[in-house]
Amino acid sequence: MVAIKTEGLTKVYKRTHLFWTKRTRALENLDLEIEDRKVFGLLGLNGSGKTTLLKLLVGLIFPTEGSSYIFGQKVPNLSILSRIGYLPEIPCFLMYLTASELLHFYGKLYRFSPRERKKRVESTLDLVDLRENRNDRLTDFSKGMLERIGIAQVLLHDPELLLLDEPASGLDPLGIKKLRQTILRLKEEGKTIVLSSHFVTEVERVCDEVGILHKGKLKRVVEMKGREKSLEDIFGETVTEEGE
Amino acid sequence: MRRTLAIVEYTVKENIRHRIFYTILLFALVIILSSVLFSMLSGEEEVRVILDIGLGAIEIFAFLSAVFAAVSLILGEMEDKSVSLILTRPVRRFEYIWGRYIGILSISLTNILLMSSALLFLLLVKSWVFDFRFLLAVAFIFLKVVIISALAILLSLISTSAISSISATFFLWILGHVTGHLKYLNHVLLEKGIKITIFLKAIYYLLPNFQYLNVKDYIGYPNPLPGTTIFWQLAYSLAYASVATWLSVLIFSRKEF
Numbered sequence: 001m002v003a004i005k006t007e008g009l010t011k012v013y014k015r016t017h018l019f020w021t022k023r024t025r026a027l028e029n030l031d032l033e034i035e036d037r038k039v040f041g042l043l044g045l046n047g048s049g050k051t052t053l054l055k056l057l058v059g060l061i062f063p064t065e066g067s068s069y070i071f072g073q074k075v076p077n078l079s080i081l082s083r084i085g086y087l088p089e090i091p092c093f094l095m096y097l098t099a100s101e102l103l104h105f106y107g108k109l110y111r112f113s114p115r116e117r118k119k120r121v122e123s124t125l126d127l128v129d130l131r132e133n134r135n136d137r138l139t140d141f142s143k144g145m146l147e148r149i150g151i152a153q154v155l156l157h158d159p160e161l162l163l164l165d166e167p168a169s170g171l172d173p174l175g176i177k178k179l180r181q182t183i184l185r186l187k188e189e190g191k192t193i194v195l196s197s198h199f200v201t202e203v204e205r206v207c208d209e210v211g212i213l214h215k216g217k218l219k220r221v222v223e224m225k226g227r228e229k230s231l232e233d234i235f236g237e238t239v240t241e242e243g244e
Numbered sequence: 245m246r247r248t249l250a251i252v253e254y255t256v257k258e259n260i261r262h263r264i265f266y267t268i269l270l271f272a273l274v275i276i277l278s279s280v281l282f283s284m285l286s287g288e289e290e291v292r293v294i295l296d297i298g299l300g301a302i303e304i305f306a307f308l309s310a311v312f313a314a315v316s317l318i319l320g321e322m323e324d325k326s327v328s329l330i331l332t333r334p335v336r337r338f339e340y341i342w343g344r345y346i347g348i349l350s351i352s353l354t355n356i357l358l359m360s361s362a363l364l365f366l367l368l369v370k371s372w373v374f375d376f377r378f379l380l381a382v383a384f385i386f387l388k389v390v391i392i393s394a395l396a397i398l399l400s401l402i403s404t405s406a407i408s409s410i411s412a413t414f415f416l417w418i419l420g421h422v423t424g425h426l427k428y429l430n431h432v433l434l435e436k437g438i439k440i441t442i443f444l445k446a447i448y449y450l451l452p453n454f455q456y457l458n459v460k461d462y463i464g465y466p467n468p469l470p471g472t473t474i475f476w477q478l479a480y481s482l483a484y485a486s487v488a489t490w491l492s493v494l495i496f497s498r499k500e501f
Protein backbone atom coordinates (compact mmCIF):
# COMPACT_ATOMS: atom_id res chain seq x y z
CA MET A 1 0.00 0.00 0.00
CA VAL A 2 1.18 3.51 -0.78
CA ALA A 3 1.52 5.68 2.31
CA ILE A 4 2.51 8.93 0.59
CA LYS A 5 2.03 9.99 -2.99
CA THR A 6 2.81 13.36 -4.51
CA GLU A 7 1.90 14.48 -8.01
CA GLY A 8 3.68 17.43 -9.57
CA LEU A 9 4.09 18.98 -6.13
CA THR A 10 5.54 22.45 -6.45
CA LYS A 11 6.12 25.13 -3.88
CA VAL A 12 7.18 28.67 -4.63
CA TYR A 13 7.76 30.96 -1.66
CA LYS A 14 6.95 34.61 -2.21
CA ARG A 15 8.54 37.31 -0.12
CA THR A 16 7.20 40.79 -0.76
CA HIS A 17 9.23 43.85 0.16
CA LEU A 18 7.21 46.96 -0.69
CA PHE A 19 6.85 46.78 -4.48
CA TRP A 20 9.31 43.97 -5.05
CA THR A 21 8.39 40.29 -4.80
CA LYS A 22 11.08 37.67 -4.53
CA ARG A 23 10.11 34.17 -5.61
CA THR A 24 12.01 31.11 -4.42
CA ARG A 25 11.22 27.76 -5.98
CA ALA A 26 11.65 25.41 -3.01
CA LEU A 27 10.13 22.31 -4.55
CA GLU A 28 9.59 21.60 -8.20
CA ASN A 29 7.23 19.15 -9.83
CA LEU A 30 7.82 16.42 -7.28
CA ASP A 31 6.41 12.97 -8.11
CA LEU A 32 7.07 10.58 -5.29
CA GLU A 33 5.60 7.38 -3.90
CA ILE A 34 6.49 5.99 -0.50
CA GLU A 35 5.32 2.51 0.45
CA ASP A 36 3.91 1.98 3.91
CA ARG A 37 5.84 0.14 6.64
CA LYS A 38 9.10 1.50 5.28
CA VAL A 39 11.67 3.95 6.51
CA PHE A 40 12.19 6.52 3.80
CA GLY A 41 15.02 9.00 4.04
CA LEU A 42 15.01 12.42 2.46
CA LEU A 43 18.60 13.38 1.84
CA GLY A 44 19.73 16.73 0.56
CA LEU A 45 21.82 19.79 1.16
CA ASN A 46 20.44 22.77 3.05
CA GLY A 47 17.67 24.38 1.02
CA SER A 48 17.05 21.30 -1.08
CA GLY A 49 13.33 21.19 -0.19
CA LYS A 50 13.22 18.51 2.52
CA THR A 51 11.49 20.63 5.16
CA THR A 52 9.18 22.15 2.55
CA LEU A 53 7.99 18.69 1.51
CA LEU A 54 7.27 17.65 5.10
CA LYS A 55 5.46 20.92 5.84
CA LEU A 56 3.32 20.46 2.73
CA LEU A 57 2.36 16.97 3.88
CA VAL A 58 1.13 18.20 7.26
CA GLY A 59 -0.62 21.27 5.86
CA LEU A 60 1.56 23.93 7.48
CA ILE A 61 2.16 25.39 4.04
CA PHE A 62 0.12 25.08 0.87
CA PRO A 63 1.28 23.86 -2.55
CA THR A 64 1.68 26.29 -5.44
CA GLU A 65 0.89 23.45 -7.84
CA GLY A 66 0.25 19.75 -7.63
CA SER A 67 -1.17 17.64 -4.87
CA SER A 68 -0.24 15.09 -2.27
CA TYR A 69 -2.02 12.11 -0.78
CA ILE A 70 -1.49 10.28 2.48
CA PHE A 71 -3.04 6.81 2.80
CA GLY A 72 -5.01 7.61 -0.35
CA GLN A 73 -6.57 10.82 0.99
CA LYS A 74 -5.75 14.21 -0.36
CA VAL A 75 -3.99 16.51 2.10
CA PRO A 76 -4.46 18.78 3.96
CA ASN A 77 -7.00 16.60 5.67
CA LEU A 78 -8.01 16.73 9.32
CA SER A 79 -8.67 13.02 9.74
CA ILE A 80 -5.28 12.18 8.27
CA LEU A 81 -3.54 14.43 10.78
CA SER A 82 -4.57 12.10 13.62
CA ARG A 83 -2.62 9.33 11.86
CA ILE A 84 0.55 11.42 11.51
CA GLY A 85 3.24 12.25 14.02
CA TYR A 86 5.31 15.28 13.03
CA LEU A 87 8.59 16.45 14.50
CA PRO A 88 9.72 19.83 13.14
CA GLU A 89 13.37 20.64 12.58
CA ILE A 90 13.45 23.04 15.54
CA PRO A 91 10.58 22.02 17.77
CA CYS A 92 9.20 24.91 19.81
CA PHE A 93 6.94 24.00 22.66
CA LEU A 94 4.59 25.82 24.95
CA MET A 95 7.39 26.42 27.43
CA TYR A 96 5.29 27.52 30.40
CA LEU A 97 3.72 24.05 30.60
CA THR A 98 5.17 21.04 32.36
CA ALA A 99 6.05 17.95 30.32
CA SER A 100 2.92 16.20 31.52
CA GLU A 101 0.67 19.23 30.88
CA LEU A 102 2.04 19.59 27.36
CA LEU A 103 1.28 15.99 26.47
CA HIS A 104 -2.13 16.19 28.13
CA PHE A 105 -2.89 19.29 26.07
CA TYR A 106 -1.91 17.55 22.84
CA GLY A 107 -3.88 14.50 23.98
CA LYS A 108 -6.98 16.65 24.36
CA LEU A 109 -6.61 17.77 20.76
CA TYR A 110 -6.95 14.09 19.75
CA ARG A 111 -10.06 13.88 21.94
CA PHE A 112 -8.77 11.01 24.06
CA SER A 113 -10.88 10.24 27.12
CA PRO A 114 -9.22 11.41 30.39
CA ARG A 115 -8.36 7.82 31.34
CA GLU A 116 -6.94 7.00 27.90
CA ARG A 117 -5.02 10.28 27.87
CA LYS A 118 -3.48 9.66 31.28
CA LYS A 119 -2.41 6.17 30.23
CA ARG A 120 -0.84 7.40 26.99
CA VAL A 121 0.92 10.36 28.62
CA GLU A 122 2.49 8.17 31.28
CA SER A 123 3.59 5.43 28.91
CA THR A 124 5.02 7.99 26.46
CA LEU A 125 6.94 9.75 29.23
CA ASP A 126 8.30 6.36 30.29
CA LEU A 127 9.34 5.63 26.74
CA VAL A 128 11.48 8.77 26.52
CA ASP A 129 12.78 8.51 30.12
CA LEU A 130 11.05 11.66 31.30
CA ARG A 131 8.72 10.23 33.94
CA GLU A 132 10.69 11.79 36.78
CA ASN A 133 10.60 15.19 35.09
CA ARG A 134 6.92 15.11 34.21
CA ASN A 135 6.06 17.93 36.61
CA ASP A 136 8.98 20.14 35.59
CA ARG A 137 8.33 23.09 33.34
CA LEU A 138 9.85 22.89 29.89
CA THR A 139 11.76 26.10 30.60
CA ASP A 140 13.86 24.03 33.04
CA PHE A 141 14.59 21.32 30.46
CA SER A 142 17.99 20.78 28.87
CA LYS A 143 18.32 20.62 25.09
CA GLY A 144 18.46 16.83 25.15
CA MET A 145 15.33 16.65 27.30
CA LEU A 146 13.51 18.95 24.89
CA GLU A 147 14.51 16.66 22.03
CA ARG A 148 13.04 13.75 23.99
CA ILE A 149 9.79 15.58 24.66
CA GLY A 150 9.75 16.24 20.91
CA ILE A 151 9.86 12.51 20.27
CA ALA A 152 7.22 11.98 22.99
CA GLN A 153 4.73 14.32 21.31
CA VAL A 154 5.24 12.44 18.04
CA LEU A 155 4.50 9.06 19.65
CA LEU A 156 1.68 10.14 21.98
CA HIS A 157 -1.19 9.18 19.65
CA ASP A 158 0.51 6.08 18.22
CA PRO A 159 0.58 7.40 14.63
CA GLU A 160 0.89 5.16 11.58
CA LEU A 161 3.09 7.64 9.77
CA LEU A 162 5.96 9.57 11.31
CA LEU A 163 7.43 12.60 9.62
CA LEU A 164 10.70 13.52 11.27
CA ASP A 165 12.52 16.62 10.12
CA GLU A 166 16.23 16.41 10.99
CA PRO A 167 15.52 14.41 14.16
CA ALA A 168 19.22 13.85 14.93
CA SER A 169 20.36 17.44 14.45
CA GLY A 170 20.51 18.49 18.12
CA LEU A 171 21.34 15.15 19.69
CA ASP A 172 24.55 13.90 21.29
CA PRO A 173 25.99 10.53 20.17
CA LEU A 174 24.03 8.65 22.85
CA GLY A 175 20.86 10.47 21.87
CA ILE A 176 21.45 9.59 18.22
CA LYS A 177 21.90 5.94 19.15
CA LYS A 178 18.65 5.97 21.14
CA LEU A 179 16.84 7.67 18.28
CA ARG A 180 18.11 5.03 15.87
CA GLN A 181 16.87 2.27 18.19
CA THR A 182 13.48 3.99 18.47
CA ILE A 183 13.17 4.29 14.69
CA LEU A 184 14.09 0.64 14.17
CA ARG A 185 11.61 -0.45 16.86
CA LEU A 186 8.85 1.63 15.27
CA LYS A 187 9.70 0.11 11.90
CA GLU A 188 9.30 -3.37 13.42
CA GLU A 189 5.91 -2.27 14.74
CA GLY A 190 4.91 -1.57 11.14
CA LYS A 191 5.06 2.22 11.13
CA THR A 192 5.92 4.24 8.06
CA ILE A 193 8.69 6.70 8.76
CA VAL A 194 9.90 9.56 6.63
CA LEU A 195 12.96 11.29 7.97
CA SER A 196 14.86 14.13 6.49
CA SER A 197 18.52 14.52 7.21
CA HIS A 198 21.84 15.59 5.90
CA PHE A 199 23.66 12.97 7.98
CA VAL A 200 24.36 10.37 5.30
CA THR A 201 25.56 7.68 7.71
CA GLU A 202 22.47 7.92 9.92
CA VAL A 203 20.16 7.70 6.93
CA GLU A 204 22.16 4.74 5.62
CA ARG A 205 21.76 2.84 8.89
CA VAL A 206 18.00 3.03 9.27
CA CYS A 207 16.39 3.64 5.87
CA ASP A 208 14.97 1.17 3.35
CA GLU A 209 14.85 3.77 0.60
CA VAL A 210 16.37 7.20 0.22
CA GLY A 211 15.21 10.06 -1.97
CA ILE A 212 17.91 12.54 -2.91
CA LEU A 213 16.58 16.06 -3.22
CA HIS A 214 18.62 18.79 -4.82
CA LYS A 215 17.52 22.35 -5.50
CA GLY A 216 13.90 21.37 -5.04
CA LYS A 217 13.98 18.43 -7.40
CA LEU A 218 13.92 14.73 -6.66
CA LYS A 219 17.10 13.56 -8.35
CA ARG A 220 17.13 9.92 -7.45
CA VAL A 221 15.45 7.28 -5.26
CA VAL A 222 17.96 4.78 -3.93
CA GLU A 223 16.95 1.30 -2.78
CA MET A 224 19.25 0.61 0.14
CA LYS A 225 19.35 -3.16 -0.27
CA GLY A 226 21.59 -4.39 -3.05
CA ARG A 227 23.17 -1.05 -3.90
CA GLU A 228 26.68 -1.26 -5.25
CA LYS A 229 28.08 1.98 -3.90
CA SER A 230 27.95 3.65 -0.54
CA LEU A 231 25.15 6.17 -0.07
CA GLU A 232 27.74 8.86 0.45
CA ASP A 233 29.19 8.21 -3.01
CA ILE A 234 25.75 8.08 -4.63
CA PHE A 235 24.75 11.31 -2.90
CA GLY A 236 28.02 12.99 -3.88
CA GLU A 237 27.63 11.96 -7.52
CA THR A 238 24.01 13.06 -7.61
CA VAL A 239 24.56 16.55 -6.30
CA THR A 240 27.79 17.16 -8.20
CA GLU A 241 26.18 16.12 -11.50
CA GLU A 242 24.71 19.58 -11.30
CA GLY A 243 28.19 21.02 -11.47
CA GLU A 244 28.68 21.78 -7.78
CA MET B 245 -15.84 21.89 20.69
CA ARG B 246 -13.56 19.80 22.94
CA ARG B 247 -10.53 20.94 20.98
CA THR B 248 -11.60 24.58 21.26
CA LEU B 249 -12.06 24.10 25.00
CA ALA B 250 -8.58 22.57 25.27
CA ILE B 251 -7.16 25.68 23.58
CA VAL B 252 -9.22 27.93 25.88
CA GLU B 253 -7.83 26.08 28.89
CA TYR B 254 -4.23 26.39 27.82
CA THR B 255 -4.67 30.07 26.92
CA VAL B 256 -5.93 30.72 30.45
CA LYS B 257 -3.06 28.69 31.92
CA GLU B 258 -0.53 30.56 29.81
CA ASN B 259 -1.94 33.91 30.90
CA ILE B 260 -1.98 33.02 34.58
CA ARG B 261 1.66 31.98 34.40
CA HIS B 262 2.65 35.20 32.65
CA ARG B 263 4.17 37.80 34.96
CA ILE B 264 2.44 40.64 33.12
CA PHE B 265 -0.97 39.33 34.20
CA TYR B 266 -0.14 39.93 37.87
CA THR B 267 1.64 43.22 37.16
CA ILE B 268 -1.42 44.63 35.41
CA LEU B 269 -3.76 43.37 38.13
CA LEU B 270 -1.56 44.82 40.86
CA PHE B 271 -1.33 48.22 39.16
CA ALA B 272 -5.10 48.29 38.72
CA LEU B 273 -5.72 47.51 42.38
CA VAL B 274 -3.23 50.20 43.44
CA ILE B 275 -4.99 52.79 41.27
CA ILE B 276 -8.42 51.74 42.55
CA LEU B 277 -7.25 51.99 46.16
CA SER B 278 -5.52 55.31 45.52
CA SER B 279 -8.83 56.74 44.29
CA VAL B 280 -9.73 57.07 48.00
CA LEU B 281 -6.88 59.59 48.38
CA PHE B 282 -8.05 61.60 45.37
CA SER B 283 -11.61 61.55 46.64
CA MET B 284 -10.49 63.33 49.83
CA LEU B 285 -9.66 66.36 47.72
CA SER B 286 -13.10 66.53 46.19
CA GLY B 287 -15.28 67.31 49.21
CA GLU B 288 -18.91 66.33 48.58
CA GLU B 289 -18.21 64.35 45.42
CA GLU B 290 -16.07 61.77 47.23
CA VAL B 291 -17.98 58.69 46.07
CA ARG B 292 -18.29 60.02 42.51
CA VAL B 293 -14.51 60.42 42.28
CA ILE B 294 -13.87 56.89 43.57
CA LEU B 295 -16.46 55.58 41.12
CA ASP B 296 -15.02 57.46 38.13
CA ILE B 297 -11.37 56.68 38.86
CA GLY B 298 -12.19 53.07 39.74
CA LEU B 299 -14.25 52.33 36.64
CA GLY B 300 -11.74 54.19 34.48
CA ALA B 301 -8.90 52.11 35.92
CA ILE B 302 -10.84 48.87 35.42
CA GLU B 303 -11.43 49.79 31.78
CA ILE B 304 -7.84 50.78 31.04
CA PHE B 305 -6.27 47.78 32.77
CA ALA B 306 -8.80 45.35 31.28
CA PHE B 307 -7.89 46.80 27.88
CA LEU B 308 -4.16 46.45 28.58
CA SER B 309 -4.44 42.88 29.82
CA ALA B 310 -6.57 41.83 26.83
CA VAL B 311 -4.29 43.48 24.29
CA PHE B 312 -1.08 42.13 25.79
CA ALA B 313 -2.61 38.66 25.96
CA ALA B 314 -3.90 38.77 22.38
CA VAL B 315 -0.70 40.11 20.93
CA SER B 316 1.90 38.30 23.00
CA LEU B 317 0.20 34.92 22.91
CA ILE B 318 -0.82 34.74 19.27
CA LEU B 319 1.99 36.69 17.65
CA GLY B 320 4.52 35.07 20.00
CA GLU B 321 3.31 31.60 19.13
CA MET B 322 3.49 32.35 15.42
CA GLU B 323 6.97 33.85 15.72
CA ASP B 324 8.46 30.98 17.72
CA LYS B 325 6.54 28.47 15.52
CA SER B 326 5.13 26.59 18.50
CA VAL B 327 1.78 26.98 16.74
CA SER B 328 2.97 24.40 14.20
CA LEU B 329 2.84 21.65 16.82
CA ILE B 330 -0.81 22.49 17.42
CA LEU B 331 -1.86 22.84 13.78
CA THR B 332 -0.29 19.52 12.78
CA ARG B 333 -2.85 17.82 14.98
CA PRO B 334 -6.53 17.44 14.06
CA VAL B 335 -7.31 21.06 14.89
CA ARG B 336 -9.18 23.29 12.49
CA ARG B 337 -7.70 26.72 12.20
CA PHE B 338 -10.95 28.39 13.25
CA GLU B 339 -10.93 26.24 16.41
CA TYR B 340 -7.51 27.63 17.25
CA ILE B 341 -8.56 31.28 16.77
CA TRP B 342 -11.86 30.92 18.63
CA GLY B 343 -10.15 28.96 21.39
CA ARG B 344 -7.54 31.67 21.81
CA TYR B 345 -10.19 34.39 21.69
CA ILE B 346 -12.48 32.79 24.26
CA GLY B 347 -9.44 32.09 26.45
CA ILE B 348 -8.41 35.74 26.36
CA LEU B 349 -11.98 36.80 27.16
CA SER B 350 -12.15 34.36 30.08
CA ILE B 351 -9.01 35.80 31.62
CA SER B 352 -10.19 39.38 30.96
CA LEU B 353 -13.52 38.64 32.61
CA THR B 354 -11.72 37.24 35.66
CA ASN B 355 -9.56 40.38 35.76
CA ILE B 356 -12.58 42.67 35.51
CA LEU B 357 -14.49 40.78 38.20
CA LEU B 358 -11.54 40.95 40.61
CA MET B 359 -11.04 44.68 40.02
CA SER B 360 -14.79 45.42 40.24
CA SER B 361 -15.09 43.51 43.52
CA ALA B 362 -12.30 45.64 44.98
CA LEU B 363 -13.99 48.82 43.78
CA LEU B 364 -17.40 47.76 45.02
CA PHE B 365 -15.95 46.96 48.43
CA LEU B 366 -14.37 50.43 48.58
CA LEU B 367 -17.63 52.13 47.56
CA LEU B 368 -19.69 50.21 50.11
CA VAL B 369 -17.19 51.13 52.83
CA LYS B 370 -17.81 54.76 51.84
CA SER B 371 -21.57 54.18 52.39
CA TRP B 372 -22.42 54.30 48.70
CA VAL B 373 -26.04 53.46 47.86
CA PHE B 374 -25.80 50.57 45.44
CA ASP B 375 -26.92 51.37 41.89
CA PHE B 376 -27.51 48.33 39.66
CA ARG B 377 -26.04 50.35 36.79
CA PHE B 378 -22.65 49.72 38.41
CA LEU B 379 -22.99 46.10 37.31
CA LEU B 380 -24.17 47.24 33.89
CA ALA B 381 -21.15 49.54 33.58
CA VAL B 382 -18.82 46.67 34.45
CA ALA B 383 -20.60 44.43 31.93
CA PHE B 384 -20.17 47.09 29.24
CA ILE B 385 -16.47 47.46 30.04
CA PHE B 386 -16.28 43.74 29.33
CA LEU B 387 -18.16 44.29 26.05
CA LYS B 388 -15.53 46.83 25.02
CA VAL B 389 -12.89 44.22 25.82
CA VAL B 390 -14.84 41.70 23.71
CA ILE B 391 -14.47 44.05 20.73
CA ILE B 392 -10.90 45.18 21.33
CA SER B 393 -9.63 41.62 21.91
CA ALA B 394 -11.10 40.53 18.58
CA LEU B 395 -9.43 43.52 16.92
CA ALA B 396 -6.12 42.85 18.70
CA ILE B 397 -6.11 39.27 17.40
CA LEU B 398 -6.92 40.50 13.90
CA LEU B 399 -4.15 43.10 14.02
CA SER B 400 -1.61 40.64 15.42
CA LEU B 401 -2.28 38.41 12.42
CA ILE B 402 -1.70 41.28 10.02
CA SER B 403 1.24 42.99 11.70
CA THR B 404 4.79 41.80 11.73
CA SER B 405 5.79 42.85 15.21
CA ALA B 406 4.26 43.06 18.67
CA ILE B 407 5.00 46.79 18.87
CA SER B 408 3.14 47.63 15.67
CA SER B 409 0.25 45.40 16.67
CA ILE B 410 -0.07 46.92 20.15
CA SER B 411 0.25 50.47 18.75
CA ALA B 412 -2.41 49.84 16.11
CA THR B 413 -4.80 48.37 18.69
CA PHE B 414 -4.18 51.31 21.02
CA PHE B 415 -4.83 53.70 18.14
CA LEU B 416 -8.13 51.96 17.37
CA TRP B 417 -9.07 52.13 21.06
CA ILE B 418 -8.58 55.90 21.07
CA LEU B 419 -10.33 56.38 17.74
CA GLY B 420 -13.20 54.20 18.91
CA HIS B 421 -13.89 56.69 21.70
CA VAL B 422 -14.12 59.68 19.34
CA THR B 423 -16.04 58.25 16.38
CA GLY B 424 -19.12 60.16 17.58
CA HIS B 425 -17.33 63.39 16.68
CA LEU B 426 -17.11 62.31 13.04
CA LYS B 427 -20.79 63.20 12.56
CA TYR B 428 -20.14 66.68 13.91
CA LEU B 429 -17.02 66.96 11.73
CA ASN B 430 -19.11 66.05 8.68
CA HIS B 431 -21.65 68.72 9.62
CA VAL B 432 -18.92 71.38 9.97
CA LEU B 433 -17.27 70.35 6.68
CA LEU B 434 -20.61 70.45 4.82
CA GLU B 435 -21.16 74.00 6.07
CA LYS B 436 -17.79 74.90 4.56
CA GLY B 437 -18.74 73.21 1.28
CA ILE B 438 -16.44 70.19 1.70
CA LYS B 439 -18.28 66.98 0.80
CA ILE B 440 -16.55 63.89 2.10
CA THR B 441 -19.65 62.44 3.74
CA ILE B 442 -19.24 58.97 2.21
CA PHE B 443 -15.63 58.74 3.37
CA LEU B 444 -16.48 59.86 6.90
CA LYS B 445 -19.49 57.55 7.03
CA ALA B 446 -17.29 54.62 5.98
CA ILE B 447 -14.83 55.39 8.77
CA TYR B 448 -17.69 55.88 11.23
CA TYR B 449 -19.16 52.45 10.53
CA LEU B 450 -15.81 50.70 10.20
CA LEU B 451 -14.32 51.86 13.48
CA PRO B 452 -15.64 50.46 16.75
CA ASN B 453 -17.89 52.90 18.56
CA PHE B 454 -16.75 52.62 22.16
CA GLN B 455 -18.52 55.80 23.21
CA TYR B 456 -21.80 54.00 22.45
CA LEU B 457 -20.87 51.48 25.17
CA ASN B 458 -19.99 54.02 27.87
CA VAL B 459 -22.68 53.07 30.39
CA LYS B 460 -20.59 54.19 33.34
CA ASP B 461 -21.53 57.80 32.58
CA TYR B 462 -25.15 57.02 33.59
CA ILE B 463 -24.39 55.87 37.14
CA GLY B 464 -25.67 58.21 39.82
CA TYR B 465 -27.93 60.16 37.46
CA PRO B 466 -31.70 59.78 37.45
CA ASN B 467 -32.17 59.04 33.72
CA PRO B 468 -32.60 55.29 33.24
CA LEU B 469 -30.99 53.32 30.45
CA PRO B 470 -33.73 51.91 28.20
CA GLY B 471 -33.82 48.15 27.70
CA THR B 472 -33.87 48.47 23.91
CA THR B 473 -30.66 50.54 24.01
CA ILE B 474 -28.97 47.86 26.10
CA PHE B 475 -30.15 45.23 23.62
CA TRP B 476 -28.73 47.13 20.63
CA GLN B 477 -25.47 47.85 22.44
CA LEU B 478 -25.12 44.16 23.18
CA ALA B 479 -26.04 43.17 19.62
CA TYR B 480 -23.59 45.73 18.21
CA SER B 481 -20.71 44.48 20.34
CA LEU B 482 -21.29 40.82 19.58
CA ALA B 483 -21.76 41.46 15.85
CA TYR B 484 -18.63 43.63 15.63
CA ALA B 485 -16.50 41.11 17.55
CA SER B 486 -17.85 38.19 15.50
CA VAL B 487 -17.04 39.86 12.20
CA ALA B 488 -13.52 40.76 13.40
CA THR B 489 -12.93 37.21 14.66
CA TRP B 490 -14.15 35.59 11.44
CA LEU B 491 -11.85 37.93 9.52
CA SER B 492 -9.03 36.66 11.74
CA VAL B 493 -10.06 33.09 10.96
CA LEU B 494 -9.99 33.91 7.24
CA ILE B 495 -6.49 35.40 7.45
CA PHE B 496 -5.20 32.67 9.76
CA SER B 497 -6.53 29.93 7.43
CA ARG B 498 -4.26 31.23 4.69
CA LYS B 499 -1.20 31.68 6.85
CA GLU B 500 1.79 29.44 6.31
CA PHE B 501 4.08 28.34 9.11
